[in-house]
C-alpha cells in the first residue's frame with residue numbers, strides 16, 4: 001500500500017504532523033485557521049438563515065482538503081493520459097475544474113452519511129475512501145479495480161457511496177430512497193444526491209423532490225451546475241436556470257462551487273438542516289468543467305477557448321484555496337509544494353500499480369450479476385445457445 005511521507009512544518013520549524021497526510025493520522029497540536037468568504041457565496045430561496053461566511057477549521061483539515069484536491073486533479077490527468085494511450089476504453093468523464101465539490105462535500109459530512117452521484121464520479125470515489133490505484137485499475141478494466149474491472153469509469157462504488165450512475169438523473173430518486181433508509185433506521189445520517197444542470201430538467205428529479213419533501217427525508221440534493229449538459233448550454237435547455245429554486249417548496253441555496261470553503265460550509269449547514277427534521281434542501285453549486293463532456297468531446301466547439309481560459313485563470317478551485325491558505329500566514333509555500341509533490345507521487349505509483357494488474361478472468365463475466373442470496377443455478381449467455389452453469 002502507498003504511504004505519503006511529507007512531514008509538514010509550522011513556521012517555527014516544529015514538526016507539525018507526526019503521521020502521514022492522506023492516512024489521517026495526525027499529531028494533536030494544531031492551529032486554527034480563520035477565513036472570511038464573500039456574502040455573495042450563498043443566495044437563498046425560501047430560507048432565512050444561510051451558511052456562515054466566517055469559517056474556522058484546523059490547519060490539518062485545511063491541508064488535507066488541499067492535498068485531496070491535488071490528488072483528484074492528478075488522478076484525472078492520469079486518466080486523460082491513459083485514455084489517449086488507449087489503455088482506457090469506452091466512456092470516461094473527468095471532473096477537472098470541479099474538484100472543490102467532491103472534496104468539500106466529504107469535509108462537511110461523515111462516513112455514516114451516504115453519497116450518490118452521476119457518471120462524473122472518480123473524485124467522489126476517491127474521497128469516499130477508495131484508493132487511487134483501484135480507481136485507475138477500474139478505468140483500465142483490470143482485476144484489481146474497485147469493481148473488479150467490470151464497471152469502468154461510470155460504475156465505481158465504496159462504503160456508503162452508491163456510485164457512479166450512467167443514466168442521467170437516475171441517482172436522484174435512488175438518493176431519496178437511501179435517505180428514506182436513514183430516516184427509517186433513525187441513524188441521524190443524511191444522503192447527498194448529486195446531479196448535473198442537464199439532469200435537473202428530468203421528470204424523475206421532480207418526482208424525487210416531491211416525495212422527499214412530502215416525507216421530509218434527510219437528503220441534500222446537490223446540482224453541480226457546470227453550465228453545460230454535453231454540448232448544450234444550460235440557457236438553451238432550461239426555462240429556469242436558477243437551479244436552487246427548482247425544488248419549489250423545498251428551500252434552496254446557490255453556492256460558489258469553485259470555493260471549497262463555501263462548499264464545505266454549505267454542506268455542514270445542509271446536513272444539520274436536513275437531519276434536524278426540516279426535510280430536504282436543494283443546493284446549486286456553480287462550477288465549471290475544464291475538459292469536454294467526456295473524452296470523446298474536445299469541449300471547444302460549443303464554447304470558446306477564451307471562456308475556458310478565463311475560468312481557469314480567475315476561478316480555479318485549487319489556486320483559489322492556495323491563495324486563501326497563504327493569506328492566513330500559518331501556511332507556507334513550501335508546505336503546499338510538499339503536498340503537491342506527495343499527490344503527484346501517489347498518482348504516479350498508483351498508475352504503475354494499476355497497469356501491473358491483470359485483466360479479469362473470463363469466468364468473472366458471470367459473477368456479480370445478482371445478489372448471492374438468489375442461488376440461481378445458471379445464467380443465460382450472450383446468445384440463446386450459450387448458458388453458464390454455476
Ligand SMILES: Cc1ncc(C[n+]2csc(CCOP(=O)(O)OP(=O)(O)O)c2C)c(N)n1
Nearest residue numbers: 120166167168196197198199226228229230
Ligand atoms: C436518461 C439518459 N439520457 C441521456 C443520456 C446521455 N447523456 C449522458 S450525460 C448527458 C448530459 C448530462 O449533463 P449534466 O446533467 O449537466 O451533467 P454533466 O455531464 O455536465 O456533469 C446526457 C444527455 C443518458 N446517459 N441518460
Ligand SMILES: [Mg+2]
Nearest residue numbers: 196197228229
Ligand atoms: Mg452540466
